[in-house]
Amino acid sequence: MVDMFPVLRVLGMLVMIFASTLLLPMGVSWWTRDGIWFVYLMSMGATVSVGAWLWWSFRVFRRELQPRHGVMLVSLVWLLLPLSAALPLMLAGHYLGRPMTFTHAYFEAVSGLTTTGSTVMSGLDALPMSVNMWRTFLQWVGGMGILILAVAVLPLLGVGGSQLFKAEAAGPVKDAKLTPRMTGTAKGLWGVYAVFSLACTAAYWAGGMSLPDAVMHMFTTVSLGGLSPYDASFGEFQSPLLEAIAVAFMLVASCNFALYFVALRKGDWRGFWRDPELRATLGALIGGGAVVSLLLWAKGVYAPLDALRHGMFNTISLASTTGYATVDYLAWPVFAPVLMLLLSGVATSAGSTGCGIKMVRMLILVKQARREMTRLVHPRAVQPVRLGDAVVDNRVIFSVLAFMLVYGATIIGLSMVLLLTDLDPVTAFSVVLASVNCAGPGLGSVGPASNYAVLTDFQLWICTLAMLLGRLEILSFLAILTPAFWRR
Amino acid sequence: MKIIILGAGRVGQSVADSLVSERNDITVIDTDAARLRDLESRFDLRGVVGSGIEPTVLAEAGAHDTDLLIACAAQDETNLVCCKIAQLMFNIPTRIARVRSTGFKDEARLVGPEGFAVDRIICPEESLTRYIGKLIDYPEAMQVREFAGGRACLVSVRARQGAPMVSHTIAELRESTPDVAMRLVAIYRRFSDEPDRFVACSGETRIEPGDEVFVLAAQENIAHVLSTLHRRDARAAPPVRRIMIAGGGHVGLRLAHQLGLQAGRFHVKIIEEDPQRCVELASQLPPDVMVLQGDTTDEDLLGDEGVEELDLFLALTDDDEDNIMSSLLAKRMGATRVLALINRRSYADLMHGTEIDIALSPAQAMLGELLAYVRQGDVQAVHSLRRGVAEALEIVVRGDRKSSRVVGRKVSELPLPRDVHIGLIVRGLPDAQSSGAVDANDADAAAPQPEVIIPRSSTVLESNDHVVFFLPHKRLVREVEKLFRVSATFF
Numbered sequence: 001m002v003d004m005f006p007v008l009r010v011l012g013m014l015v016m017i018f019a020s021t022l023l024l025p026m027g028v029s030w031w032t033r034d035g036i037w038f039v040y041l042m043s044m045g046a047t048v049s050v051g052a053w054l055w056w057s058f059r060v061f062r063r064e065l066q067p068r069h070g071v072m073l074v075s076l077v078w079l080l081l082p083l084s085a086a087l088p089l090m091l092a093g094h095y096l097g098r099p100m101t102f103t104h105a106y107f108e109a110v111s112g113l114t115t116t117g118s119t120v121m122s123g124l125d126a127l128p129m130s131v132n133m134w135r136t137f138l139q140w141v142g143g144m145g146i147l148i149l150a151v152a153v154l155p156l157l158g159v160g161g162s163q164l165f166k167a168e169a170a171g172p173v174k175d176a177k178l179t180p181r182m183t184g185t186a187k188g189l190w191g192v193y194a195v196f197s198l199a200c201t202a203a204y205w206a207g208g209m210s211l212p213d214a215v216m217h218m219f220t221t222v223s224l225g226g227l228s229p230y231d232a233s234f235g236e237f238q239s240p241l242l243e244a245i246a247v248a249f250m251l252v253a254s255c256n257f258a259l260y261f262v263a264l265r266k267g268d269w270r271g272f273w274r275d276p277e278l279r280a281t282l283g284a285l286i287g288g289g290a291v292v293s294l295l296l297w298a299k300g301v302y303a304p305l306d307a308l309r310h311g312m313f314n315t316i317s318l319a320s321t322t323g324y325a326t327v328d329y330l331a332w333p334v335f336a337p338v339l340m341l342l343l344s345g346v347a348t349s350a351g352s353t354g355c356g357i358k359m360v361r362m363l364i365l366v367k368q369a370r371r372e373m374t375r376l377v378h379p380r381a382v383q384p385v386r387l388g389d390a391v392v393d394n395r396v397i398f399s400v401l402a403f404m405l406v407y408g409a410t411i412i413g414l415s416m417v418l419l420l421t422d423l424d425p426v427t428a429f430s431v432v433l434a435s436v437n438c439a440g441p442g443l444g445s446v447g448p449a450s451n452y453a454v455l456t457d458f459q460l461w462i463c464t465l466a467m468l469l470g471r472l473e474i475l476s477f478l479a480i481l482t483p484a485f486w487r488r
Numbered sequence: 489m490k491i492i493i494l495g496a497g498r499v500g501q502s503v504a505d506s507l508v509s510e511r512n513d514i515t516v517i518d519t520d521a522a523r524l525r526d527l528e529s530r531f532d533l534r535g536v537v538g539s540g541i542e543p544t545v546l547a548e549a550g551a552h553d554t555d556l557l558i559a560c561a562a563q564d565e566t567n568l569v570c571c572k573i574a575q576l577m578f579n580i581p582t583r584i585a586r587v588r589s590t591g592f593k594d595e596a597r598l599v600g601p602e603g604f605a606v607d608r609i610i611c612p613e614e615s616l617t618r619y620i621g622k623l624i625d626y627p628e629a630m631q632v633r634e635f636a637g638g639r640a641c642l643v644s645v646r647a648r649q650g651a652p653m654v655s656h657t658i659a660e661l662r663e664s665t666p667d668v669a670m671r672l673v674a675i676y677r678r679f680s681d682e683p684d685r686f687v688a689c690s691g692e693t694r695i696e697p698g699d700e701v702f703v704l705a706a707q708e709n710i711a712h713v714l715s716t717l718h719r720r721d722a723r724a725a726p727p728v729r730r731i732m733i734a735g736g737g738h739v740g741l742r743l744a745h746q747l748g749l750q751a752g753r754f755h756v757k758i759i760e761e762d763p764q765r766c767v768e769l770a771s772q773l774p775p776d777v778m779v780l781q782g783d784t785t786d787e788d789l790l791g792d793e794g795v796e797e798l799d800l801f802l803a804l805t806d807d808d809e810d811n812i813m814s815s816l817l818a819k820r821m822g823a824t825r826v827l828a829l830i831n832r833r834s835y836a837d838l839m840h841g842t843e844i845d846i847a848l849s850p851a852q853a854m855l856g857e858l859l860a861y862v863r864q865g866d867v868q869a870v871h872s873l874r875r876g877v878a879e880a881l882e883i884v885v886r887g888d889r890k891s892s893r894v895v896g897r898k899v900s901e902l903p904l905p906r907d908v909h910i911g912l913i914v915r916g917l918p919d920a921q922s923s924g925a926v927d928a929n930d931a932d933a934a935a936p937q938p939e940v941i942i943p944r945s946s947t948v949l950e951s952n953d954h955v956v957f958f959l960p961h962k963r964l965v966r967e968v969e970k971l972f973r974v975s976a977t978f979f
Contacts, residue, residue, distance in 0.1 A: 380789055382766035382779040391771040 005061035007073045011080065012054030014073075014150050018081050019047035022088065024137055028212075029130035036092050036128060043087040050084075068485060071476045074147060078113070078468055081146060085109035085138055092131050098123075103457045110464045112138030113146070114471035115353060117226025117323040117440035120453040120460065124231050129212055132229035136219040142471075143223025143353040144193045144257070152186035188261045193353075196222050196252060203245045209237070221246055222253045224353045226323030226440045233448065234313075234324040243313045243326065254281055254320045256351035276388045277349050277360045284347040284359065289315040292336045299333050311336075314448075319343035321354040323440025325448030337443055341430055344439040355438035355470050357407060361400045363387060368397055399475075406474050411436055414466050421459055431455070435466035436474075489513070489862055490554045492580070494540040494570050495561030496523045498831065499586060499612050502851030503558055503858060506876050508533055509962065512862065515549045518561075540570045543577050551578035556861060560586040560610075568592075568604040575605035582861055584608045588738070608861070612854040617742040619853040620827070623846065624747070624754075624800065626710060627725045627825060628718040630700065630846050633856070633871040635882045636914040636954045640940050642673070642704050642871065642880050643714060649697040650720040659691035669940045670705035670713050673911045673958035674878070684840070686878075686960045688907050702873075704911040704956055706940035728799040729755055732823075734784035734814045735805030736760030736769045739829070739850070743804070748774035757793055759784050784814040787821065796822030803828040808835050812844070819843045833875055849875070863969060868954060878960050880911075885953045887974040892951075894972060900945035905967050907960050913941040914954040 026040035065073070086105035093100035100108075104120045111118050112135055124132065141149070151165055165182055179185045200222050204214035213229070220227045230236035234246065255278050263272040272278065293311030296302050302310060310327050317324040318340040329337050346362045348354025367385045374381055385392040411432050418428035427444030431452075434442040441448040452460065469477050479485050489512045493500050496518035504527065508514050514533040517540045518524050524535030538545030540561055551557075557580045559567035567585040574580040585606045592598050592609060599606040622632040626643065633642040647654045653661055658672050676684040678698045687693060695701060695717075705713050715723060731747060733740045736758050747754045757778045760766045770779040782789040784805060795801065801818040803811035808830050815826040820843070827846040830836045839847045852872060859870035859879075866884040873880055889896040893903075899910055916938040941947065949955070955972075959965060 378778060378780065378793065380780045380782045380792070382760075382763070382770045382781045384767055384770045386771070386775065391767075 004069070004072055005058045006063050006065065007069050007076065008054050009058040009061055010065070010073060011076050012051045012056070012058065014077055014146070015051030015054065015080065015084065016048055017150060018084060018141075018146065019044045019051060021137065021141055022047070022134075025088065025130040025134040028133045029128065032129050034128035034130055036095055036130065039088050039091040039095060040130070040134075042091060043084065046087060047084040071479050071485070074472060075477055075480050077146060078472060082106055082109035082113055085113060085134075088134055089131070092128070096128070101457070103460050104453075107452070107460045107464050108135065109138065110467050111440075112136075112225070112227060113142035114438050114467040115139050115143050115220075115223045115225035115321070115355065116435060116438040116467045116470075117220065118434065118442075118446070118452050118463070119227060120451060120455075122231060122451060122453060124229055127229070129229070132216060133212070135227050136216040136225070136229065139223045139225030139227055140197070140219035143225060143253075144190055148186045149190060151182055152190050188265075189257050189351075192257050192260045192264065193222065196249065200245075200249045203249070204242065207242045207245050208239060209242065217246070218249075220324075221249045221322065222353065224250065224253050224320050224322045224348065224355075224438075226317070226321075228324065233326070234317075235326040238326075240309055243309065246324065247313055247316050250316055250320045250322050251282060251285060253353050254285060254348045256349040257353075258351045274388065276363060280363055281347060281349045281352075281359045284343060285316050285319055286312075288319050288339060288343045288347065291315075292332075292339065295333060295336055301332060315340050315343070318439055318441070319347040321348055321356060321437055321439045323434075325441060328447065328449040330443065330447040330449065337447075341433055341437075341439065341443065344437045345433065356436070357404070360387070361403065364392055364397060364400050365404065367392075368401075403473070403475060406478065407436070410466070410469055410474055414462055417462055418459060421456065423455075423459060431459075431463060432466050435463045436470035438467060438470050489556060490550065491515070491556045491558065491862070492517065492546070492549050492551060492554050492574075494518075494557070494559040494567065495586075496520065496527050496535070497560065497562055499560040499851065499854070500558075501527060502849075502855065503560060504531055504533060506851070506855050506859065506872060507862060509876075510862065510965070515554075517545060517549050540566055541573060543573055546570075546573060546578060551580060554578070554580050556580070556582045556584070558584045558586075558858065564589050564592075568606065571606045572604050575601070582607050584610060584858065584861065586610050586612065588613065608857070610854055610857055612850060613738040613742055615854040615857065616739050616829075616848075616850055617746060620739075620743055620802065620848070621746060623827065624728050624731070626714055627728050627799070628714040629710075631873070632710070633873075633880055635869050635880075635912070635956045636917055636938070636940075638707060639914055639917075639938060640704060640706055640912050640956060641710050642702060642911075642956070642958065643710055644700055644702045644873075645714050645717050647695050647697055647699040647701050648718050648720070651715075651717050653716040654695050654697055657692055657694045658689055661695075662691075668705075668709050668712065669912075669942050670703055670709050671909075671911050671942055672701060673704050673909065674702040674960055676700040676702075676874070688960075689909075702958060704958065706912075726799075727753075729753070730794075730798050731756050731800045731802065732790075732793065732795065732798050732818070733758040734801070734803045734811070734818075735829075736762075736765055736779070737804065737806055740802075740804045741769060741772065743802070744769070744773050744777050748777040751776045759789065759793075784810055785817060787817055790814075790818060790821055798823040799825065801826040805829070808832050812839060815844050816842070819845075836875060863965070866972075867969070877962065878958070879962055879965060881957045881959060881965065881968065883955050883957070883968070883972045885949055885951055885955060885972065888951060891974050892972070894949050895951050897949060898945065899943045899947045899949070902949075903971065905964050908957060908964055908968060910943045910955055911958050912956040913943050913947070913949070914956070915939055915941055915950065915952075917952070917954055 022040045022044040026037050029037040086109040089105045089108055090100050107120055148165060197218055200218040201214050204217055205211055216229050259272050259275055263269045289312040292315045293308045296311050297304050297307035313326055314329050321344050345356040346359055348356060350358040350360045364385060371383050374383055385397060414432045415429045424444055427446055430442030430444055431446050434440060445454050446452055491512050491514050493504055493516045496516050504514055504516055508531045515536055516527060516533055517536045519539055521537045524537060528535050536549040557574045559570040561567055564587045571583040571585045574583050583606055587609045588611055597603055626632055629643045629645055631644040672689050675687040675689060677687050678684050701717055703713050731754055733744055740758055744756055744758045747756045757780060759780045759782055760769055761783055763781050766779050766781045795818050801815060801823040803815040805811055811828040815828040819826045825845045828844050829850055830847045831850060836847050836849055856871040860867050866886055868884055869882040871880045885894055887895055957968060
């Protein structure tokens with residue numbers, strides 16, 4: 001246990017940094033004069049004091065972080081920060097006369113930070129803007145990764161920085177440093193993220209949103225989160241132009257940010273377009289949208305143009321794990337929503353702001369399967385799995401296989417637990433899938449037209465666990481539970 | 489000519505072997521004293537022990553008055569540095585380096601006088617790969633040698649019973665196809681109790697089944713020539729599609745890569761024994777090339793991978809015995825044609841006329857490029873044939889009627905040695921000497937299209953004609969060179 005103390009020191013620093021993000025809703029609150037600015041100040045005060053206490057108590061335990069420290073820290077951060085994020089929600093609810101239970105607040109905070117975008121709150125339109133700003137801002141912070149942000153702004157972490165980076169970054173291949181120093185890589189990724197954010201805000205604003213709406217929707221678009229300050233989600237605007245802008249930025253955010261970084265720095269976009277994962281990602285998202293649009297048109301649900309608009313927007317939104325909705329797609333032929341939910345598991349790239357299995361793992365698995373088929377005919381063939389020009393190490397393939405197993409086991413296990421609580425199977429299964437993939441709306445009673453408030457507290461805790469597991473790619477979270485992790 | 493050869497490896501030895509017989513003073517530098525002693529005992533040359541990048545060692549080897557440096561040590565960097573030192577300190581006029589790395593070939597600044605000062609980069613693996621590529625293009629040929637930038641070729645082919653041109657005399661042949669630019673230059677006839685014997689070609693010579701026939705022809709006629717000598721139905725051979733390469737060394741990798749890039753045309757499999765190397769191969773080669781791990785002489789593996797359906801089996805390992813065995817095995821199991829790489833001359837002679845269709849010496853393909861530098865006169869290309877006994881030679885005619893003994897003369901007037909005939913004349917090629925390094929396309933646009941002429945006794949030679957000879961014996965080379973030399977005394 002003692003050797004985990006350096007983790008607590010860094011955790012204290014991170015908590016204090018996170019407290020500073022509360023300045024944004026506080027500013028908004030002060031600016032809109034909604035009278036609850038002190039809520040954010042209180043939360044900030046509480047967060048900073050916890051962080052300072054941790055940092056002060058463990059300040060003597062200075063040492064380089066090891067891989068196990070990275071895993072530990074990542075889990076602690078993702079358990080602790082939602083507490084701090086839930087605090088203003090609870091306090092605001094209390095002062096606005098709409099009390100919120102701790103379960104609901106924590107669920108909402110986790111849903112925000114993991115960029116899931118499912119909500120238990122209703123009457124969003126009536127909430128003060130500062131609350132909605134806080135909810136959506138959480139998604140933006142969580143999108144690129146809290147720890148990666150910390151690595152970017154805290155160069156003092158040294159080698160430990162790369163341990164944190166590896167523990168949080170998504171995807172099977174994590175040692176691809178883009179710059180000689182980890183701090184530079186983290187800064188580059190956040191820089192690209194910031195540039196897209198600015199572009200997205202400008203596009204929404206020019207497309208007809210008010211500036212606060214544009215900022216809030218940008219927060220949840222580029223992070224592939226999907227929370228909306230409106231009950232009607234994106235359907236509030238009824239604007240094909242804004243939907244097209246959203247689709248464009250969801251596609252952009254579904255691709256690996258490292259690719260943008262490399263292409264921008266080199267000024268050469270050829271390698272970018274040649275990347276197999278990028279092609280597969282765009283192909284899956286756009287292809288999925290096209291299939292659903294065709295289906296809607298063929299079944300006579302919409303006129304051709306409407307079919308294209310609704311099919312593309314809703315499919316890409318759910319498949320990219322964003323989760324905006326413009327219509328109640330549960331009324332569509334059942335093939336469409338199921339396809340959209342299944343796509344959400346695979347259709348985003350590693351290194352993007354999306355969650356789920358990640359396209360690169362799917363590509364590796366497909367190639368591995370093809371290799372096994374060749375081996376049946378040519379037992380002596382040597383055929384390394386290749387992605388583009390690079391050979392995928394066998395170790396990576398095994399880790400992908402292990403990930404797939406744990407992913408499947410997690411989904412089935414959590415679904416079974418939900419079934420124990422007498423939830424109907426479609427809802428149970430889709431809720432877990434949507435939470436592990438950080439997508440948001442599911443099927444059945446948690447579709448786009450309703451929200452997660454229908455679930456009981458216990459079911460919500462299961463969903464919270466599923467979201468955390470999904471965001472941290474399951475393995476690093478589960479590693480803490482193994483005896484080997486604690487054995488010295 | 490005084491020549492320094494750096495490196496007494498396989499390449500260095502075969503270079504020394506082919507140059508030493510031509511009255512050249514050869515010094516070989518190597519760090520391995522035992523190997524040099526062995527070389528000195530076999531050939532008439534001097535060995536100097538030491539590193540080729542030491543100026544003192546080069547000086548001891550007589551670099552001050554050397555005409556040609558051939559750096560063919562195992563490491564690229566040794567060869568490059570050696571050339572630079574030769575230029576800076578000893579002013580050796582011609583410097584040739586063996587460089588495996590592909591990055592240098594197109595970088596004029598790197599190899600130019602300001603860079604590593606290499607006049608010519610040779611890469612034996614590259615030459616061999618290109619040469620095998622030619623053999624794949626013309627599946628019936630046993631050898632394909634290019635002249636005049638590929639416009640004319642010397643091909644050798646085994647005459648086969650029943651093919652249209654076989655069992656006819658050369659005169660009959662000439663009458664039947666008067667407009668085809670081709671000439672039979674030599675026949676090697678097989679006898680049961682002795683090695684193949686050279687048969688001079690005149691009008692009365694009859695082509696017999698089993699003869700190895702050497703034909704000079706314009707490039708567009710090669711396919712026709714090959715099919716009339718080798719195929720019963722006289723139609724062009726079906727193109728090679730299924731290829732198996734045994735051995736994933738440098739040559740195997742290069743060849744598989746080159747073939748793999750034309751994915752639609754070839755179906756390539758490559759066998760390599762070392763599992764580690766297999767992974768390397770599979771990572772570097774295009775995905776369509778199938779890499780198989782196993783012993784190249786494993787008949788079960790060959791059988792499983794469909795050796796009986798192969799159009800071509802290439803045994804390209806470093807081991808002569810393995811190559812011979814695996815190609816014999818493949819042939820026995822039904823491969824249409826087999827080719828084996830054989831380093832040792834005695835083995836190559838042994839294998840001649842057996843079931844191995846083509847026995848290739850790795851040095852053969854590269855030597856031609858070197859020999860052109862050693863020859864006097866304006867020799868464009870030299871190809872060593874029949875294990876270095878015979879030679880094919882492309883000489884450019886220089887000078888005018890006064891300074892040259894050949895310009896303006898009829899072919900019948902030339903005092904050529906017996907058994908030597910002018911094979912082909914390529915006229916109208918851009919003059920490399922006067923125009924310098926003009927881009928080939930520019931030159932083509934300015935000059936008339938070059939033509940390939942079959943010389944008659946009345947044909948008159950002109951300046952800048954490229955004349956291609958077949959010389960059945962190497963000793964004839966000097967006489968021919970002397971004849972074509974521009975003589976200063978005539979001025």
